[in-house]
Amino acid sequence: MALSGAVLVGVLTTVQAQINGALGAAIGDGFVAAVISFGSGLGILVMLSALLPGGRAGLARLVRGVREGGVRPWMLLGGLAGALTVATQGLTVAVLGVAVFTVGVVAGQTVNGLVLDRAGYGPAGVVSVTIGRLGGAVLALAAVVVSLVGEGVSDVPLWMLLLPFLAGAGIAWQQATNGRLRQAVRSPLTATLVNFAGGTVVLALAAAIRIGIVGAPPRMPTEPWLYLGGAIGVVYIFLSAALVRHTGVLQLGLGSVVGLLVTSVVIDAVWPAPSGPPLVIALISVAIALVGVVIAVVPRWRRR
Secondary structure, eight states: OHHHHHHHHHHHHHHHHHHHHHHHHHHTOHHHHHHHHHHHHHHHHHHHHHHSHHHHHHHHHHHHHHHHTSSOGGGGOHHHHHHHHHHHHHHHHHHHOHHHHHHHHHHHHHHHHHHHHHHTOSTTOOOOOOHHHHHHHHHHHHHHHHHTTTOOOTTSOHHHHHHHHHHHHHHHHHHHHHHHHHHHHTOHHHHHHHHHHHHHHHHHHHHHHHHHHHOOOSOOOOOGGGGOHHHHHHHHHHHHHHHHHHHHHHHHHHHHHHHHHHHHHHHHHHSOOTTOOOHHHHHHHHHHHHHHHHHHHHHHHHHO
């Protein structure tokens, strides 16, 4: 059940990337698009936290934890990685396409997930690097390599190729950090609220600086679906904070890899991107990633 939730996290992440990338292209400013996405998610979370008893209790535990030292300052910084991810979507997806963006995210998330688990950073503590977990991570990276076959990325700036990798590494760190915060306040809703609050502040500052330099966007699009990225982000970050203590950082990352790759194939089949891989190659990469998830998870089932 937890692994199915991890796959859903990947599905929602890819859908959000497509929406935020389209919003950034429509506005002509990835930073403003990111602020809209994060800000709308923050508004939803503020309302839920005020209306739900669990949300109010979580906020009370958060305040008490910060005051008494149970909630460390670094636990409040998960939103920085979320801000990087959403800004990267707005800046790169319209140029790279969903598939190439997903390739970079998968690589960064898989590598950093393995490192964070071994270091014991996540709420599950130290998770040993077994042959199965290492093999699953290697196969996930192999899926990344396969999905790059035939890509025409020679004309794409290096920074644009590097950003998705950094965003993926940040997602793994964000999942672990939000999981630790969720453990401290005993509320995924509160952990998600903190994530969105921090990310919105950072993105608003970045957008304000950019607007001061190049000016405000000339117009805002009217299509309602372009503004759903924040709501989708609320759902998948909430799920990540709730699931990571059951799965560990790497297995959460591997499960979401499957969702990322499968959904990117579907999106590119429906809305082809110039930089996307051929459908057959994309399907092969999904199959390799699926095998990697099975290899990483089955030994854990056997121990149980």
